[in-house]
Amino acid sequence: MVEEAATVLSHDQLERVEAWGRASGSVAHVYRPSTLDDLRGVFQVARVNGRTIAFRGGGNSYGDAFGNREQIVLDLSRMTRILDWRPQDGIITVEPGVTVSQLWQYVLEDGWWPPVVTGTAKTTIGGCASMNTHGKNAWKLGTFGEHVRSFDLLTASGEILTCSREENSDLFFAVIGGAGLLGCFTSLTLQMKRVYSGLLRVEVATRPNLVGAMHYLEERMETADYLVGWLDAFARGRSLGRAEMHQAHYLADGEDRYTAQSSRPVNQALGDSVFGVLPKSSLWFYMQFFMNNAGTRLVNTAKYTMSRLTAGEQGKSYLQPHAAYHFLLDYVPYWKYAYGRGGLIQYQCFLPKETAEDGFRDLFQLGQRKKLPNYLSVLKRHRPDPFLLSYSIDGFSMAMDFRITDRNRARMVSLTREMDEIVLRHNGRFYFAKDSSLRPSVAEVYLGRERLDRFFELKRRVDPELMIETDLWRRVLRPLY
Numbered sequence: 001m002v003e004e005a006a007t008v009l010s011h012d013q014l015e016r017v018e019a020w021g022r023a024s025g026s027v028a029h030v031y032r033p034s035t036l037d038d039l040r041g042v043f044q045v046a047r048v049n050g051r052t053i054a055f056r057g058g059g060n061s062y063g064d065a066f067g068n069r070e071q072i073v074l075d076l077s078r079m080t081r082i083l084d085w086r087p088q089d090g091i092i093t094v095e096p097g098v099t100v101s102q103l104w105q106y107v108l109e110d111g112w113w114p115p116v117v118t119g120t121a122k123t124t125i126g127g128c129a130s131m132n133t134h135g136k137n138a139w140k141l142g143t144f145g146e147h148v149r150s151f152d153l154l155t156a157s158g159e160i161l162t163c164s165r166e167e168n169s170d171l172f173f174a175v176i177g178g179a180g181l182l183g184c185f186t187s188l189t190l191q192m193k194r195v196y197s198g199l200l201r202v203e204v205a206t207r208p209n210l211v212g213a214m215h216y217l218e219e220r221m222e223t224a225d226y227l228v229g230w231l232d233a234f235a236r237g238r239s240l241g242r243a244e245m246h247q248a249h250y251l252a253d254g255e256d257r258y259t260a261q262s263s264r265p266v267n268q269a270l271g272d273s274v275f276g277v278l279p280k281s282s283l284w285f286y287m288q289f290f291m292n293n294a295g296t297r298l299v300n301t302a303k304y305t306m307s308r309l310t311a312g313e314q315g316k317s318y319l320q321p322h323a324a325y326h327f328l329l330d331y332v333p334y335w336k337y338a339y340g341r342g343g344l345i346q347y348q349c350f351l352p353k354e355t356a357e358d359g360f361r362d363l364f365q366l367g368q369r370k371k372l373p374n375y376l377s378v379l380k381r382h383r384p385d386p387f388l389l390s391y392s393i394d395g396f397s398m399a400m401d402f403r404i405t406d407r408n409r410a411r412m413v414s415l416t417r418e419m420d421e422i423v424l425r426h427n428g429r430f431y432f433a434k435d436s437s438l439r440p441s442v443a444e445v446y447l448g449r450e451r452l453d454r455f456f457e458l459k460r461r462v463d464p465e466l467m468i469e470t471d472l473w474r475r476v477l478r479p480l481y
Contacts, residue, residue: 022343096126210241
């Protein structure tokens with residue numbers, strides 16, 4: 001394949017590359033290498049044919065972070081080898097296409113768990129590092145990149161650079177969170193977290209409004225291992241942002257008498273059916289009838305009411321497998337199809353703790369006034385991180401899902417621009433993995449010219465001919481370059 005690909009850009013590779021949210025996409029030449037030689041071969045394809053390259057992992061970015069219209073997309077989903085595992089100290093080296101699912105299944109029986117995981121186990125390790133993803137413990141263990149010890153990076157020139165906090169450190173802190181714009185991971189070495197059970201102790205409780213939800217997180221930062229809240233964006237007045245809150249704790253050494261059993265992947269499975277009858281793979285079909293303002297308002301009200309009746313503000317606790325607690329987005333396969341052919345976008349913003357309450361209230365109320373409320377709102381607590389294009393902040397994030405239709409697409413563009421102004425007014429930041437709507441002027445304000453110039457200087461060093469580009473780069477960053 002490599003020899004032929006070195007001189008020919010084959011139309012056999014043409015595919016539509018769709019954003020995970022399905023609201024946008026573009027046609028590109030897609031290659032799926034499985035070896036380092038194959039990787040180099042695709043770079044040769046690009047060089048000979050004057051094309052640019054974008055990197056795709058699990059394809060879970062909601063927007064155009066891995067799109068590359070009419071150019072080349074290098075899909076790393078076949079590079080899935082575990083290269084080294086040291087169960088004595090929890091250090092693992094993997095290829096970039098290894099998924100979070102593969103990772104946790106590989107290490108859990110040895111008493112380890114990935115320290116930071118996303119809401120789906122389908123993300124790849126290369127993708128998590130490129131976007132510097134976060135989980136439900138972002139205020140405590142930070143972002144994914146904080147647990148990367150080193151990585152090897154293939155640059156546009158074909159050179160492989162080893163990067164760590166000690167070696168090529170400027171690249172290390174720029175590549176992590178750099179949206180795949182500086183090179184291609186060929187391997188990553190990570191530190192896992194020691195756990196003593198395959199179970200977590202989970203507490204569910206309700207809070208009557210946004211203020212209560214934020215206080216819930218703040219009050220438990222010292223004691224909880226994971227914290228997250230689901231908020232109702234349809235509720236108004238004093239009930240605005242009413243919430244179902246979750247906290248979780250690791251079990252202590254010796255607390256689980258059956259650790260060997262609870263840590264087996266088969267006992268972590270989410271299951272394929274509801275009540276052993278209805279296949280979960282069909283649930284999206286029934287969900288689509290509620291994917292409108294009236295239907296989602298009804299679902300949100302029912303969800304909050306049920307949680308209030310069963311858990312209340314005092315809460316209830318239970319034991320739950322790690323996988324079942326973390327990977328809620330995998331609980332209903334294909335659920336994104338319930339949003340219809342227009343798909344969805346997710347708007348995730350990060351606000352300082354001093355301004356978050358007012359900012360989130362303004363965002364919710366704006367959506368209500370425009371009759372474009374978000375259908376799913378998730379609240380988390382965060383801390384700053386040391387990476388160059390960081391979105392992290394000492395404060396909170398709100399992730400909001402919006403349905404896109406032919407009728408509301410133009411209105412959604414207008415809404416996101418007004419939301420951007422609210423976020424900037426409250427000194428907030430944005431997240432490239434979820435972005436579909438950022439403009440260059442907004443990115444320049446929240447990232448700052450100094451950080452952008454440092455990133456662009458590294459881009460000129462390792463990719464002077466701009467061989468590595470994405471639709472996100474051209475939309476947001478290239479105009480500032």
